[in-house]
Amino acid sequence: MAATTTSPPKRDERVAEISSMGKILRRPEVGAVLGALVVWLFFAFITPEHWIGLGGLARIIDSSSTLGIMAIAVALLMIGGEFDLSAGVMTGTAGLIAGLLSTQLGLNFWIAALIALAFALAVGYVNGLMVVKTGLPSFIVTLATFFILRGANVGVTKLLTDQVRVSGIDKVAGFATSRAFFNTEITLLGEKLWTSFIWWIIIAIIGAWMLQRTQWGNWIFATGGDANAARNVGVPAIKVKIALFMTTAGAAWLVGIMNDVRLRSAVASQGIGQEFVYIIAAVIGGCLLTGGYGSVVGAAIGALIFGMARVGIVFAGWPTDWFYSFLGVMLLVAVLVNNYTRKRAEAMTTAMAKAKVESGELAKEEGEA
Template sequence: MTRTAPAVTDERMIDERLKPAGLIITLLRRPEVGAAVAALAIFIFFSVSTQAFLTPAGVATWLYSASLFGIMAVAVALLMIGGEFDLSAGAMVGTTGLIVGIVTTEWGVTIWLALVIALAIALAIGAANAFVVMKTGLPSFIVTLATFFILQGVNLAVTKIITGTVSIQGMSDVPGFDAVKVFFGSSFALFGMDVKISIVWWIAITALATWILLRTRSGNWIFAVGGQIESSRQVGVPVMKVKMGLFMTTAGAGWLVGMLQLFDVSTVQATTGIGQEFIYIICAVVGGCLLTGGYGSAIGAALGALIYGMTLQGIVFAQWDNNWLKAFLGGMLLLAVLVNLYVRRQAGVRS
């Protein structure tokens, strides 16, 4: 990058600095573009290299896989744009499933009431996360790490005390199970695929989150509190409310995914969701979210989950050793972070 031009005038210099950085950079400024390119590449790769990937059954399989991660990734992306993490998001999926399982099969609570109880507890835990983070000023990483371990321990211990085992069986015998299954565990035929209802939830939530982020005041405030919390306070953004809403949304998404899994297979393990919290964060980062907050996209996070779902199933179809998935995931994450860094530099943000 040597500048061979002779001495330029002041006006020229200013003009030069303001010049657009070129089409590719302008395009790359959209946070989800990198993920879209990667998703397309992986789609083509597995479509060509395996027989099963592009069959209706194959597509339905990886879409289902992506949808469960996608719902959480979108919620986690909103939270990350708002400048926070939630490591308890994975354990929350297990907690809500276990609550519904236990109160219906062990205590005979009606299934609809059980859903409401589980949602209320999830939202309360989300609100508690937000409250501790905001009141103490501690990093949410450490606060929700604590929540994560508490939930993980409670999930196992309480399930053992009440049922004597580490899983809930017999959900399908609970009265009203089939009625609820319509919303959370059903599927329908489309283009010869057996499409699970969770895919509809995933698309709807991604669309809703995108609309909120880009076209509502709340969305503006999410970007603001994640980008520069002090400035947001000074111009009157209700910082506490925004963060509270984000943590509760993530917890609510945990509940939804908990229900989607419970009503799909009608059992739940006490270890459900453990170890997935980082996958949600990776999906969000691959989708363009900055770890420092204030930047990202819901569509990007959904694409990040799509990449994960395709790779997870693609590796199975290709009959490779499943352990390659983790290595791939790590490589993908590193690549995404590097792309983010590059884009941020090109965008020339002087923060």
Template structure:
């Protein structure tokens, strides 16, 4: 008997090129390479890639990244959450009301805000799975409800829509530095002493590095990306997320708890939005009723650029992170390249259209549709 192994004709062979084309991260990788190449050519001498420039676009990218992780997992599960932006504004305002107006300890204000927002996320998910209504409609309603409360509550209690004093209230708190602190300050001071990064040369800050540490916002972003990637690719729950978004009814037939998966993803999306909000109020030292505007759309665009299908069941957290990185680099890079900043919105529209076209082509490759 011959040792030759014959290929089974029933097994569809996929070429290496086809495997590469159907990777969800492809669009994000191509976009990242293109964006960095462009700004290396046209903005290299502007300071965009020195320590302070890198930190500027890294912080902006991290903001997008935090909410993109939650939006990505939810979209793969087959749902949308349009209330993310309003959740950011609402969460920040609740922290200010609890800590400043009511005088609670900052740690208590943060924890109760997380609880309230995650319960709002659970309510969104419960309504969607119990009624069968599109998540687009349910969370659109939540968007207006939360934004209305974000404006009404501070006006009722403080007669204004911006509440300050958060940075002072957070001094000495044990939980606040986890969201508003910095790490590796000693390493940056050492790099400044070695002349590797710029330091201040006059005044009280003489000798101090211009970049004095890595903000916790970036740490949270990287941590959430790592968590989301492991959850999605290395756990049974990750398989359930793909199954719930790909074909919910078929998933139920094989024992996947679709309702629990979807509700959990709504809760996680609210958690990510609240992390963003807490980091933001700690950075600015205040909460405003207009915070978070349009963030829900920016998160969805980052996820789509990262390769997720709008129909659910396909996507990548790494791709979403790359989409967020593209956002941050372009938003800050236009300033360094002396390009009119309003063109950022033009870029968003163009890149979204291109990403949807690419994703549609990928879906057809996967399903064999014409």
């Protein structure tokens, strides 16, 4: 493109220099990192003998990993501007479908799992389609899906097994290889760990890379930031939203299968109530409830905070009834810290701009112009 450069660019005096500290504070995952640090130090103080060391770390990671996988998918969906309240119960649905198909029909577990995946993706697709076509809030649409699946989970399981659980999954064909692939126990540095944590880390890396470094990531931010404006410049916002709903459902499937192979059984109430935990982890990780802003790494760390709380309460010997109260406090603190750091980062830039004006630098530059 032939273009003539006019005057050399004049430095815009209204853009204040931002210090590297300010840049760090502006990152969405700052609140989560600080929160994780505070919670870790808290339990390190309360119960240092269990907490500090590899044993404690292994327990924390194990407790956070499947939650972390879901938090990442839910964070992406939230950045894209939508919620999925059916994400928790979907982990149960996927696990039950794979479990029932393999134990009742005698299907190979791999095939049963693939059918469960197809079902999960279809539900994700329908969720997305209904949201984009009706324009209804995803909160309502997926709440309906949540209740439908919740009822069906129990209803179908009872119908087929006369119980509210599917047991004996470890006796079906393909179980051993599935377990090896999805979630198996390994010993790492003398500590027992489930391989779901490796999935968690890989998914976090891929998710973060996708969000920050690919065209799709740009489209997710834009779709959540302003779907109309995004569509005006050619972003397929509808496709993006549907794909995100399907990603969330796909992640739920993965977690459902992980639970199946780990527990060798599936219960009909699996995942109920977890949807809010995912959303909270994403929010602690820096996602805005209104969409268009957030971080995959932040969400993964948000999940880690949950894992720490869950394990820490047990280590400290407190009644586990207090877990949710603790989470509530954590959520509040994390959101306040998030808010504070963000405001502070903004205030820093404003303050620097102000200082420049007061020192007369601005007036001088304007005089030259």
